[in-house]
Amino acid sequence: MCVKNAGYSRYFCILVIMKVQIISLFPEVFKPLFSSSMLEKASRNNLVSFEYINLRDFGLGPRKSVDDTPYGGGDGMVLMVEPLTLAIEKARDNDPNAIVILPTPRGRQYKQSEAIELARSKGLIIVCAHYEGYDERVTDYVDRQYSIGNYVLTGGEIPAMTIVDSVVRLIPGVLGGPESAANESFQDDDQTIEHPHYTRPEEFRGQKVPEVLLTGHHQNIRNWREDNKRK
Ligand code: 6GU
Numbered sequence: 001m002c003v004k005n006a007g008y009s010r011y012f013c014i015l016v017i018m019k020v021q022i023i024s025l026f027p028e029v030f031k032p033l034f035s036s037s038m039l040e041k042a043s044r045n046n047l048v049s050f051e052y053i054n055l056r057d058f059g060l061g062p063r064k065s066v067d068d069t070p071y072g073g074g075d076g077m078v079l080m081v082e083p084l085t086l087a088i089e090k091a092r093d094n095d096p097n098a099i100v101i102l103p104t105p106r107g108r109q110y111k112q113s114e115a116i117e118l119a120r121s122k123g124l125i126i127v128c129a130h131y132e133g134y135d136e137r138v139t140d141y142v143d144r145q146y147s148i149g150n151y152v153l154t155g156g157e158i159p160a161m162t163i164v165d166s167v168v169r170l171i172p173g174v175l176g177g178p179e180s181a182a183n184e185s186f187q188d189d190d191q192t193i194e195h196p197h198y199t200r201p202e203e204f205r206g207q208k209v210p211e212v213l214l215t216g217h218h219q220n221i222r223n224w225r226e227d228n229k230r231k
Contacts, residue, residue, distance in 0.1 A: 018048045018121065018171060020164055021091040021098065023084075024128035025066065027052035029157050039165065042174045050164075053091055055128075058083040067131050076132030084127065084138040091125040098123030100142045103159035104134075105152055107145030110163065114146065118163070119170035126163065128156035193230035 022030055033039065034050050042048045059066045060082060067077035088100055099121050118124060127142060139145065148159045169175055198209040212224045 017046055018119075018168070019051065019095050019098065019123040020048060020168075021051045021053060021094065021123070021125045022128065022160060022164075023053045023055055023087045023091060023125065024157060024160070025055045025130055026128075026155070026157060027054055030161065033161055034164070038174060039168055042168050042171065045173065047171050047173055048168050051094070053087050055079075055083055055087050058086040058090070070132065074132075078132055079129055079134040079138075081135035081137045084129075084134060085141050088125065088127060088138075088141045095123040095125070097121075098125045099144060100125045100127065101144045101146060101160075101163065102127045102129065102134075102139065102142040103148065103156040103163065104129060104145050105147050107147040110146040110148050110159075110166075112166070114144075115163070115166040115170060118167045124164075124167070126156070126160045128160050130155040195225040195228040 024030070030050065030052065034043070039048070043050060055066055056064050060080065065080070066083045067079050070076070070078045092098065092100070099118065101118075101124060103126065127138075146159070146163065148162050153159065198213060202209050202214065210224065212220050215221070
């Protein structure tokens with residue numbers, strides 16, 4: 001990206017690279033998504049890089065254990081604080097200014113406004129917890145905790161993918177045209193949903209494309225699009 005330096009009539013060109021480090025016991029699940037479509041193109045163009053840290057590498061003892069039974073009793077296993085913290089510290093050593101994110105149903109609701117804010121960062125570290133949960137003491141080593149909705153998933157991988165996708169597409173140069181990111185859903189206030197879209201054919205099984213979109217009348221089309229946002 002090239003920016004004009006205020007006061008000097010010069011342009012400075014900077015390579016915009018966002019480094020995304022994912023801490024997970026299942027790093028392989030990310031590869032199909034991150035090596036397809038928009039995300040693949042973004043990494044090919046050096047707009048983003050993906051790196052994986054396997055939590056197992058920080059497991060304790062000869063069996064590389066990462067979890068243990070919960071204090072106080074109950075079902076399931078809890079990810080131990082030490083392997084999680086060591087993995088986060090390793091990722092922070094690689095990128096000291098990165099924002100550390102823990103996807104968790106206990107976090108605050110993830111919204112487009114957060115995606116916009118995260119897209120300004122040069123580095124993200126996403127910690128995918130699993131099993132019944134994680135030792136709460138790890139939260140001292142993270143900057144943000146986000147939930148992606150009011151339901152429970154088995155692990156942080158799908159929320160991590162959601163966050164990465166929503167952020168990377170906002171990095172300048174990732175989307176098609178200059179207006180793509182500006183016009184779209186949720187842009188202003190986490191509320192507004194973009195208007196519906198149509199392409200060829202004009203008629204499919206009796207369903208017609210709204211007449212106004214075929215007229216070429218730009219003001220009427222703008223009005224129709226404005227009226228057909230979901231608010
Ligand atoms: Cl971020 N994690 C898990 N495990 N479940 C969730 C979630 C996160 N957000 C909604 N449900």
